[in-house]
Amino acid sequence: MSAALERMADFDLTEEQRQIRAFVKEFAEKEILPHVEEYERQAKYPLDLIAKLGPLGLMGPMIPEEYGGSFSDVMSYGLICEELARIDWVVASAVSVANSLAASSIINFGTEEQKQRWLPGIASGETLCSALLTEPGGGTDLGNLKTSAKKVKGGYELTGTKVFISHAAYAGLFFCVASVDLAKKHKGVTAFLIDPKTTEGMTISDFPMRTLKRDNLAEVHMENAFVPDEALLGKEGGGFPILGAALDTGRFSVAARCVGQAQRCIDLAAPYAMEREAFGQKIGEFQMIQQKIADMVNRTEAARLLVYRLGRMKDAGVGRCSLESSLAKLNASQAAVANALDGMQVFGGYSCTEEYEIGRLLLEAKSLEFGEGTSELHNRLIAEFALGIRKQ
Numbered sequence: 377m378s379a380a381l382e383r384m385a386d387f388d389l390t391e392e393q394r395q396i397r398a399f400v401k402e403f404a405e406k407e408i409l410p411h412v413e414e415y416e417r418q419a420k421y422p423l424d425l426i427a428k429l430g431p432l433g434l435m436g437p438m439i440p441e442e443y444g445g446s447f448s449d450v451m452s453y454g455l456i457c458e459e460l461a462r463i464d465w466v467v468a469s470a471v472s473v474a475n476s477l478a479a480s481s482i483i484n485f486g487t488e489e490q491k492q493r494w495l496p497g498i499a500s501g502e503t504l505c506s507a508l509l510t511e512p513g514g515g516t517d518l519g520n521l522k523t524s525a526k527k528v529k530g531g532y533e534l535t536g537t538k539v540f541i542s543h544a545a546y547a548g549l550f551f552c553v554a555s556v557d558l559a560k561k562h563k564g565v566t567a568f569l570i571d572p573k574t575t576e577g578m579t580i581s582d583f584p585m586r587t588l589k590r591d592n593l594a595e596v597h598m599e600n601a602f603v604p605d606e607a608l609l610g611k612e613g614g615g616f617p618i619l620g621a622a623l624d625t626g627r628f629s630v631a632a633r634c635v636g637q638a639q640r641c642i643d644l645a646a647p648y649a650m651e652r653e654a655f656g657q658k659i660g661e662f663q664m665i666q667q668k669i670a671d672m673v674n675r676t677e678a679a680r681l682l683v684y685r686l687g688r689m690k691d692a693g694v695g696r697c698s699l700e701s702s703l704a705k706l707n708a709s710q711a712a713v714a715n716a717l718d719g720m721q722v723f724g725g726y727s728c729t730e731e732y733e734i735g736r737l738l739l740e741a742k743s744l745e746f747g748e749g750t751s752e753l754h755n756r757l758i759a760e761f762a763l764g765i766r767k768q
Contacts (some may be wrong), residue, residue: 388684389455392448397455404463412464412590413733417552419589423546426470430501434460438475438625439483443495451648451687454632461636462643465740466591468633469542470505474498477625478505478551481567482757485610485618490569494549506547508538508570508596509619516753518553518619521563523598525554527612531604532556533577537597544580544594547572551622553615568607569613577601587739589751620696622711623748627701628690630748631683634708638676641715644734645669645722659722668718675711682707699761706754712741 389397408425415422427705429435437453439445446574447453453475461468479498484488497503534554544550550570557564578601583593589702610618613648646669649660659665682704716738720727727735745751760766 383735389451390649393452393455396448396452397459398660400456400459403428403434404431404460404467407464408460408467413730413736415590416588416736417730421546421590421592422464422466425464426465429467429471429503430499435471435474435501436479436495437471437518439479439499443491444499445479445495446499449687450628450690451684454683455685457629457632458636458639461633462640463636465588465633465637465744466542468636469591472629472633473542474505475508476629477507477622478549478569478618480625481551481609481618481622482569484621485567486569486706489610494569497548497655503548504543504546505549505551506541506543508541508550508552508631510538510539510540512539512556516541516750519565519616521553521555521565522558523552523633524558525556525566525568526600527556528602531602531607533600533602534568534570534598534652535600537595539583539595541583541596542543542591544572544596545592551609553619556612562616563613565615565619566612567609567618568603569609570601570603570607574625575601575603587736588743620698623696624696624701625690627705627748628683628686628697630744631679631686631704631708633703634712634741635676635680635683637712637737637744638672638679638708638715641677641712641719641734641737642672644732644737645719649722665722669723672715672718675707675714679704679708679711698766699758702749702754702757702761704759705748706751709741709745709747710751712736713745716741717739 407428411425433446434456436445438447440447454728457468457472460471479495482494498505506751509518511523513522523534524533525532536554550572552568553565555564556566577599579597583595585593601602649665650658650668652659686697686704687701689700717736720738723732723734726732
């Protein structure tokens with residue numbers, strides 16, 4: 377990254393936040409980057425790389441110190457997600473899912489027993505997390521999910537299927553939502569904390585993908601899978617507010633990850649444009665290539681500002697930041713996709729070869745545009761806020 381871009385990225389950060397950013401950046405480039413392409417070709421889940429995060433305090437940046445975490449502020453959490461995602465989508469996702477979805481839900485809605493049981497393991501990296509949210513019939517309409525939770529003696533029996541599940545085969549905790557009454561729609565949604573190692577009636581199988589092969593995405597099928605009463609998070613039918621709060625934080629971390637990927641496209645395309653020659657000059661000296669580089673920088677910085685503002689709002693104690701979360705997620709994910717497309721154009725045909733990573737970034741960025749709410753959903757939410765249809 378050039379000195380000018382470095383200045384923009386670091387502007388208005390505290391000295392501690394700058395140090396965190398620099399530390400994670402150096403760690404990711406040294407310990408993770410050399411393995412990403414190889415693991416993708418081998419469809420190898422980066423368990424060994426994720427294992428390095430816990431001892432460094434990078435697996436629990438949103439978990440309080442009393443439970444073994446390293447929480448300092450939300451902004452620092454965003455910086456960690458950004459810098460990890462600049463190098464690897466999967467490693468960053470492990471941190472994001474564990475903190476934004478699982479840990480934050482336990483912290484805000486769990487009992488003290490649940491906090492003591494789960495949070496220390498998440499913070500240390502011993503317990504990886506997975507979120508059982510998306511279903512075959514749709515991922516965005518979570519109020520209309522089909523997975524049922526039937527009350528039985530001593531607990532619940534869950535039946536249904538979840539798809540596109542990251543980290544499932546290696547997770548020690550599933551944050552899951554199911555309905556205790558499908559007819560009640562969102563009012564029947566209930567949250568559970570599931571230990572997959574002790575849950576019978578649950579099957580985890582491969583979910584073949586064209587991209588993110590190193591993530592080993594899975595399909596999780598439950599057939600009368602029994603979970604005990606203590607697995608209930610919050611109250612019966614109270615899962616939708618839990619899910620809303622989790623997604624509010626999740627959209628922040630996903631947006632930060634999108635900024636990281638958008639920045640990676642610049643990191644790759646700008647140097648290449650000043651190395652590759654055509655018609656007797658560097659292609660970076662052609663105005664049309666310069667326009668693409670300028671567009672990439674403009675998108676990334678605009679998205680970064682929205683993400684950093686959202687982090688600071690959360691640090692200032694603002695409760696739900698649904699509008700700001702949608703603005704950050706929408707702009708950052710679209711910036712990541714557009715930057716990957718422009719980056720590929722800079723690389724030309726070489727972008728489609730295994731020699732260069734820029735082509736891989738396109739499909740990964742597109743998956744981030746789908747995750748934590750599609751662009752269509754966020755455009756609708758933004759419009760409803762502006763029109764006064766939606767208040768929070």
